[in-house]
Amino acid sequence: MSYNWNWTIFWDLSPTGGGTYLHTLLVGLFWTLTTALCAWVIALVLGSIIGVVRTTPVRWAVRLGNGYVELFRNIPLLVQMFLWFFVFPEFVPQNVGMWIKTMPPPWGSFVPAVLCLGFFTAARVAEQVRAGVGSLPRGQQLAGTALGLTLPQTYRYVLLPMAFRIIMPPLTSEFMNIIKNSSVALTIGLVELTAAARAMSEYSFQVFEAFTAATILYLLTNAVVVFGMRWIERRVSVPGFMGVAVKAAAH
Amino acid sequence: MFGNFDWDVIRRSLPYLFRDGMTFTVTLTVLAMSGGLMLGTILAMMRLSSVAILSRLAGAYVNLMRSVPLLLVIFWFYFLVPYIGGYLFHQLYLLNPNGIGKVLVDAFGYQVEAGRPIQVGAFASSLITFTIFEAAYYCEIMRAGIQSISRGQMYAGYALGLNYWQTMGRIVLPQAFRNMIPVLLTQTIILFQDTSLVYVLSITDFLGAASKIAQRDGRLVEMYLFAAFVYFVISFSGSLLVKRLQVKLAVIR
Numbered sequence: 398m399s400y401n402w403n404w405t406i407f408w409d410l411s412p413t414g415g416g417t418y419l420h421t422l423l424v425g426l427f428w429t430l431t432t433a434l435c436a437w438v439i440a441l442v443l444g445s446i447i448g449v450v451r452t453t454p455v456r457w458a459v460r461l462g463n464g465y466v467e468l469f470r471n472i473p474l475l476v477q478m479f480l481w482f483f484v485f486p487e488f489v490p491q492n493v494g495m496w497i498k499t500m501p502p503p504w505g506s507f508v509p510a511v512l513c514l515g516f517f518t519a520a521r522v523a524e525q526v527r528a529g530v531g532s533l534p535r536g537q538q539l540a541g542t543a544l545g546l547t548l549p550q551t552y553r554y555v556l557l558p559m560a561f562r563i564i565m566p567p568l569t570s571e572f573m574n575i576i577k578n579s580s581v582a583l584t585i586g587l588v589e590l591t592a593a594a595r596a597m598s599e600y601s602f603q604v605f606e607a608f609t610a611a612t613i614l615y616l617l618t619n620a621v622v623v624f625g626m627r628w629i630e631r632r633v634s635v636p637g638f639m640g641v642a643v644k645a646a647a648h
Numbered sequence: 649m650f651g652n653f654d655w656d657v658i659r660r661s662l663p664y665l666f667r668d669g670m671t672f673t674v675t676l677t678v679l680a681m682s683g684g685l686m687l688g689t690i691l692a693m694m695r696l697s698s699v700a701i702l703s704r705l706a707g708a709y710v711n712l713m714r715s716v717p718l719l720l721v722i723f724w725f726y727f728l729v730p731y732i733g734g735y736l737f738h739q740l741y742l743l744n745p746n747g748i749g750k751v752l753v754d755a756f757g758y759q760v761e762a763g764r765p766i767q768v769g770a771f772a773s774s775l776i777t778f779t780i781f782e783a784a785y786y787c788e789i790m791r792a793g794i795q796s797i798s799r800g801q802m803y804a805g806y807a808l809g810l811n812y813w814q815t816m817g818r819i820v821l822p823q824a825f826r827n828m829i830p831v832l833l834t835q836t837i838i839l840f841q842d843t844s845l846v847y848v849l850s851i852t853d854f855l856g857a858a859s860k861i862a863q864r865d866g867r868l869v870e871m872y873l874f875a876a877f878v879y880f881v882i883s884f885s886g887s888l889l890v891k892r893l894q895v896k897l898a899v900i901r
Binding site for chain 2: 400467468470471472473474475476477479480483484487573577578579580581583584591594595598604605608611612615616619
């Protein structure tokens, strides 16, 4: 192949200023993680609320929740990104829209990206939460009622603690998805890890080194998330109740 | 509030959006699905194979593809495919300079001889990317499908004197496909939505077309809302169909 490899490129200074190419990539990683974490907070809170609502006996609320999930699952993430970035500011009061549009970088693209990823992932978290609550035996809710708990109390003390433990593995993959999906924010100008690698490849012409480094950083991030979530899973597992505890004992 | 909007821009650009854009999107989706499904099935068979190196290789491939963002993979292949193509063509040329080598030189000129990166069109590049990327996801689905068939069927096949390929091709895979049709179709709807990401290569897929009109006419709001609406209608009707199919298949089983 007629490609000139140069693995020391990471220690060269980037023409954008602010340090070496490696530094550029690490700053990108920082924005990837910050975006993902902020969006995850929205996704988890909103997704849990919507997921829980969909398991209640309140008809209209269930329908509303279903509508939310279908809406956000059937529009490509990239299109949603554009909607938050270009369209959303036009539909809020004019001074708010102006304020959003004139936010200095990187906030101008960071805020829409976080909102977009948060609301998008909330739909997927809602699916998991609903499945988790649905997988519990019916008797648990009845038992809660029999103990004299109200519906919110039954959810708070009986159903949700177990449901969230059950859905830990799918939530882990949703969290990894949000990290990966944050790369879509490069289309609205957020310089996260993929965009940083792209910029590095454009300035240095060392395309494959840049992408290899980004790939490795993503793989490392994934490994950390998997181990972290497994640790949490084991910490919160209820002994003798579920597969998690059994697996932990087998280790 | 809607006074400043010009919804007529959608009507004016409909032919361009659907004839150029949507055709690209649908073609890419269908071809990448076929390719991804084939490659994914092979990967699934490798993953379940008793040959340790095959299952390790397939496992590593799937894990790698599933832990990096699709956008990064798109960039990777956009730059990598020309080099791989150049390398392969060069090898073919060396192998048989008079026969196939001559054909290649005639078709691609000096590039083959030098082993230089070849020109790959945007369509070919994105098709290769999506096939290779989606194969990892189809692999996981097909693996679950194959595992849903009881092992006894494999043994029964062997007992009848069929070999591995016959047992797989005639007994296990047809059933695995049928059981997994709803999941495979759901994955294809996701693929249909994901193809919008070729936007980053400035390709005129449906979203690319909408975005070009939006920027040319300064009608971002109208065009992006319309694009979202079209994607929603197609994906939502697709998932409704899948749900109905699921009910039907569940009855048969």
